[in-house]
Amino acid sequence: MSDQVLVINAGSSSLKYSVVDESTGATAATGLVERIGETEGSLVHRTPSVETRVPCVAATHAEAVGAALASFHQHGPDLESLGLAAVGHRVVHGGSRYSEPARVDDVLLAAVRDLVPLAPLHNPANLSGIEAALTLFPGLPQVAVFDTAFHQTLPPHAYTYAVPHEWRAQHGIRRYGFHGTSHAFVAGEAARLLGRDLRELNLIVLHLGNGCSATAISQGRSVDTSMGLTPLEGLVMGTRSGDVDPALHAHLARTLGLSLAQIDDTLNRRSGVKGIAGVNDFRELERRLADGDEHAQLAFDVYCYRIRKYVGAYYAVLGRVDAIVFTAGVGEHSAAVRAEALEGLDGWGITLDPTRNAASAHEARVISSEEASVAVLVVPTDEEWHIARETMRVVRRARGH
Ligand code: ADP
Numbered sequence: 001m002s003d004q005v006l007v008i009n010a011g012s013s014s015l016k017y018s019v020v021d022e023s024t025g026a027t028a029a030t031g032l033v034e035r036i037g038e039t040e041g042s043l044v045h046r047t048p049s050v051e052t053r054v055p056c057v058a059a060t061h062a063e064a065v066g067a068a069l070a071s072f073h074q075h076g077p078d079l080e081s082l083g084l085a086a087v088g089h090r091v092v093h094g095g096s097r098y099s100e101p102a103r104v105d106d107v108l109l110a111a112v113r114d115l116v117p118l119a120p121l122h123n124p125a126n127l128s129g130i131e132a133a134l135t136l137f138p139g140l141p142q143v144a145v146f147d148t149a150f151h152q153t154l155p156p157h158a159y160t161y162a163v164p165h166e167w168r169a170q171h172g173i174r175r176y177g178f179h180g181t182s183h184a185f186v187a188g189e190a191a192r193l194l195g196r197d198l199r200e201l202n203l204i205v206l207h208l209g210n211g212c213s214a215t216a217i218s219q220g221r222s223v224d225t226s227m228g229l230t231p232l233e234g235l236v237m238g239t240r241s242g243d244v245d246p247a248l249h250a251h252l253a254r255t256l257g258l259s260l261a262q263i264d265d266t267l268n269r270r271s272g273v274k275g276i277a278g279v280n281d282f283r284e285l286e287r288r289l290a291d292g293d294e295h296a297q298l299a300f301d302v303y304c305y306r307i308r309k310y311v312g313a314y315y316a317v318l319g320r321v322d323a324i325v326f327t328a329g330v331g332e333h334s335a336a337v338r339a340e341a342l343e344g345l346d347g348w349g350i351t352l353d354p355t356r357n358a359a360s361a362h363e364a365r366v367i368s369s370e371e372a373s374v375a376v377l378v379v380p381t382d383e384e385w386h387i388a389r390e391t392m393r394v395v396r397r398a399r400g401h
Helices: 061-075 106-114 122-136 149-153 165-171 180-194 248-256 260-269 272-277 282-290 294-318 328-333 335-341 354-358 383-399
Strands: 004-010 014-021 027-034 042-046 051-055 086-091 142-146 202-208 212-218 221-225 323-327 375-378
Touching: 004 061, 004 122, 004 383, 014 061, 014 383, 027 061, 042 061, 051 061, 061 122, 086 122, 086 383, 106 122, 122 142, 142 383, 149 180, 149 221, 180 202, 180 212, 180 221, 180 323, 180 375, 180 383, 202 294, 202 328, 212 294, 221 294, 248 260, 272 282, 272 294, 282 294, 282 328, 282 335, 294 335, 323 328, 328 335, 335 354
Parallel strands: 004 086, 086 142, 202 323, 323 375
Antiparallel strands: 004 014, 014 027, 027 042, 042 051, 202 212, 212 221
């Protein structure tokens, strides 16, 4: 049986795709269709030997998948001769129902549709991607891998919000957590790097990308995570505020007359690092920091301080911590963020080695000092590879091997 999985990540106006070798993580091709539904869009298609970038007007996700297939025909690799084994879909919200990836069928499609109120931007897009792939690859098994699934192990005291029973029981109001594919993948890779069994480790994983989340992992299971009902809660992010006083909405509605939609949009798209410094890309933030920009400095300080607070909280949650793991764009590349976020925690056995921290490398590595009792690691995330592996796990289970 082939190990090649087509991984599809359909966002609200974009579609990422890749063909991933489940056993090695190598990609035969990756691509991105952007600005779906608009009159001007683009498609980038990369193989190990070529990168092509063309205008691409796709009215729907189905057209975007069609355009991706046309790129495979034109620029390779030939999907027929690769012999795809399955299609794996990233689905953002699986609610309380999915703690595992699952084969796409009518029941799953209905469940993902029922969860649209909890993920109004993401789940409809994910559904469109699945429906397009069902039409274009009718002969292949298709699997949904949920961002929320890894966090279904949270105990009730961690996932329950202190709100009325009716909201919780009838409307699904609770912490779900997101970035689960990344946290699960990175935890496994961290155990491999340490040469230890994941089931004997307590980890704090810090996923710092455009979206940011922290997860406390005990014996391979997520026991608390910073994102909540939606991906807005927790750490400060590129454009998202993270934690604010929940009375902020009522205050702004009363004093500025803002609608709930305006407040929601502002907290999601115009807050976070962007809200404080005016830019959300961390490379630009670091350039401005170097130029002495005081807004950039404040954004950096608030961002790192919030991470440190969560590290402290999750240290208390876990009782003993074996490793703190940084991942995703900022976590993998910003030595300054890693140093500032963990500053002053030497008393807890958390000490970075400045040379190791500053070294730029693309492999998983240890950046703590020799004498530190808590290992600090940088582990590159690979959500596509994780989705490919989970997809094949479901396909093999269905085949009984
Ligand atoms: P996503 O959450 O969309 O997957 P990524 O994990 O790609 O995002 O992270 C994107 C963030 O990582 C951006 O803020 C980007 O500026 C930052 N980033 C990428 N490379 C670097 C780098 N070399 N130094 C600092 N920040 C970086």
